[in-house]
Amino acid sequence: MKEIVILGSTGSIGRQALDVIRRFSDKMRVAGLAAGSNWPLMVEQIREFRPRVVALAREEEARELERHLPPGDLPELFWGSEGLETVATSIDSGVVLNALTGTVGLGPTVAALKKGLDIALANKETLVAAGEPVMKLAREKGASILPVDSEHSAIWQCLAGQPQNRVGKIILTASGGPFRKEPADLSRVTVDEALAHPNWRMGKKITIDSATLMNKGLEVLEAHWLFAVDYDQIEVVVHPQSIIHSMVEFVDGSVMAQLGLPDMRLPIQYALSYPDRWPNELPRVDWLALGELTFEPPDTNRFPCLALAYAAGRTGGTMPAVLNAANEIAVEAFLAGEIGFTAIPQLVAGVMEEHEVIPEPTLEEILAADQWARRTAREKVRG
Numbered sequence: 001m002k003e004i005v006i007l008g009s010t011g012s013i014g015r016q017a018l019d020v021i022r023r024f025s026d027k028m029r030v031a032g033l034a035a036g037s038n039w040p041l042m043v044e045q046i047r048e049f050r051p052r053v054v055a056l057a058r059e060e061e062a063r064e065l066e067r068h069l070p071p072g073d074l075p076e077l078f079w080g081s082e083g084l085e086t087v088a089t090s091i092d093s094g095v096v097l098n099a100l101t102g103t104v105g106l107g108p109t110v111a112a113l114k115k116g117l118d119i120a121l122a123n124k125e126t127l128v129a130a131g132e133p134v135m136k137l138a139r140e141k142g143a144s145i146l147p148v149d150s151e152h153s154a155i156w157q158c159l160a161g162q163p164q165n166r167v168g169k170i171i172l173t174a175s176g177g178p179f180r181k182e183p184a185d186l187s188r189v190t191v192d193e194a195l196a197h198p199n200w201r202m203g204k205k206i207t208i209d210s211a212t213l214m215n216k217g218l219e220v221l222e223a224h225w226l227f228a229v230d231y232d233q234i235e236v237v238v239h240p241q242s243i244i245h246s247m248v249e250f251v252d253g254s255v256m257a258q259l260g261l262p263d264m265r266l267p268i269q270y271a272l273s274y275p276d277r278w279p280n281e282l283p284r285v286d287w288l289a290l291g292e293l294t295f296e297p298p299d300t301n302r303f304p305c306l307a308l309a310y311a312a313g314r315t316g317g318t319m320p321a322v323l324n325a326a327n328e329i330a331v332e333a334f335l336a337g338e339i340g341f342t343a344i345p346q347l348v349a350g351v352m353e354e355h356e357v358i359p360e361p362t363l364e365e366i367l368a369a370d371q372w373a374r375r376t377a378r379e380k381v382r383g
Contacts (some may be wrong), residue, residue: 003094004272005087006110009045010038012203013122013148014101018045020269024278031087031094032087034108038100039065051075055083067143085111085222095272097148101205102328103370110363116141120271122148124218127159130366131225145226146271151219152226153267154245154258162250170223171255173239174197174298178209180240186302187342191335197260199242208331209305212344213298217309221320224313231313232266236306238296240249243285259320260284303381304345312352316357318369319363325370326351329377338381351376 004021008014011131014035030049034044036057042065048053055078056062062079081104088096095263096112097120098105104293112119114137118199121127126134127145128310138145148152151172154250159167178196179186194211195204202210209215220234247257260266269280300307305327314325330347333339339347351373358365 002028002272003091004028005032005091005094005096005112006030006096006099007034007084007088007105008099008101008123009033010041011099011101012206012268013268014097015096016265017097017099017268017272017345018049020265020272021049023280024269027278032090034084034087034100037061039068043068043322046075053078053087055079055087060175071084074345081107081353084108088112088350089115089117091117093117094119095146096271097268099148100201101125103129103325103367106134108135108364113137113141113143116143118144118146118357120148120268122268124149124215124222125324126376127222127225127325128218129370130363131221131320132360133366134362135225146224146274148264148266149219149222149247149269150262150264152222155223155227155248155269157258157270158246158248158256162227162248164249166234167227167229168249168253169233169235170229170249171243171249172219172223172234172236173242173246174213174216174236175210175242176238176240176285176296176298177213179211179302180238181353184383187340189341191337194334194341195272198240203224203329205331208334208344212305212341213300213303214305214309214327214344214348216298217306218324220306221313231310236298238298239293241290241293243290243293258327259285295317305348308345308348308352315357317357318361318366319357321357321361321366321369322352322373323348325373326377329374329381333381347377347380350380 006014015380030051032053033051039061053076059079062077071160085108088111095118099122102123106126109126111177122166147156195207197207244257244259247255312319326348330344
């Protein structure tokens with residue numbers, strides 16, 4: 001039985017991962033769960049999956065959970081950042097699925113890697129903010145980072161052990177989000193409109209990032225570290241049908257693509273089952289009903305977040321952490337009705353312009369840059 005820890009178990013990826021484990025209960029078991037404040041859902045997950053250890057964001061939520069479970073059903077209970085790291089390191093072998101949102105996911109990733117544990121990574125911020133030290137630590141400890149994002153899983157599957165010198169470029173596909181063509185004036189779009197993604201059902205933060213194309217920008221930064229390719233070798237192509245999840249073009253011009261319906265359970269299952277492939281009953285592509293697959297270039301004038309991400313990656317150092325942190329605050333402000341949709345890239349660009357880059361930062365310096373960017377972005381929101 002492969003032991004699995006899920007960080008972010010009550011979120012979209014976490015819930016889908018538990019569905020995968022439910023379908024393969026003869027092959028995997030849940031050893032630990034961690035989440036934010038959704039203790040009622042955590043109670044249900046504990047009753048079904050019987051983890052040994054659990055963590056929530058705050059002691060208040062942990063105590064509520066404790067009150068709603070009989071002593072015989074109660075796992076070891078932790079909270080806060082220390083609780084996250086305790087759960088992340090609670091197994092000796094197996095896989096830690098990091099499905100947390102934000103740089104809160106960095107600490108438990110580092111802790112698990114130090115123990116030599118494999119990480120199934122759905123937390124973009126880990127590599128966006130701290131790609132170089134995290135990948136270095138994984139190499140030193142002999143741990144694997146298994147991509148969970150559908151795009152990076154696709155690239156991983158296409159590469160399948162190919163030598164680095166055979167890769168010409170990586171082609172990341174993007175749905176284009178809900179505003180690919182309409183409306184012409186994005187300054188007036190509402191939160192509900194931005195959350196209405198045409199193909200995927202995700203959490204609010206990642207859905208807004210998809211609408212601004214920042215999500216694709218963050219994936220560019222991740223791909224740079226995961227697959228050791230230069231930014232000039234990473235191309236973004238808008239593919240509205242979301243059937244081709246990404247492609248690899250090799251030096252001889254051959255292109256390999258990974259295709260499938262837009263269902264996150266497939267890349268989650270592959271990361272958890274790797275190096276095996278397990279048969280499942282997930283929906284298959286109906287090729288005759290599909291009709292057509294189309295492609296177009298991203299409009300970086302309409303969606304400047306993608307260009308900002310490339311700029312942050314090429315600058316390097318602490319700039320990607322600043323981009324990510326400023327974007328988190330900008331998205332929070334948009335969801336709260338404090339700023340408009342088009343103010344998101346404006347706010348991120350303004351924070352980046354004020355940042356003094358540290359070229360080769362330590363983890364501590366990366367976290368300090370993250371906090372500086374958050375403070376600066378909040379000040380700009382307040383005006």
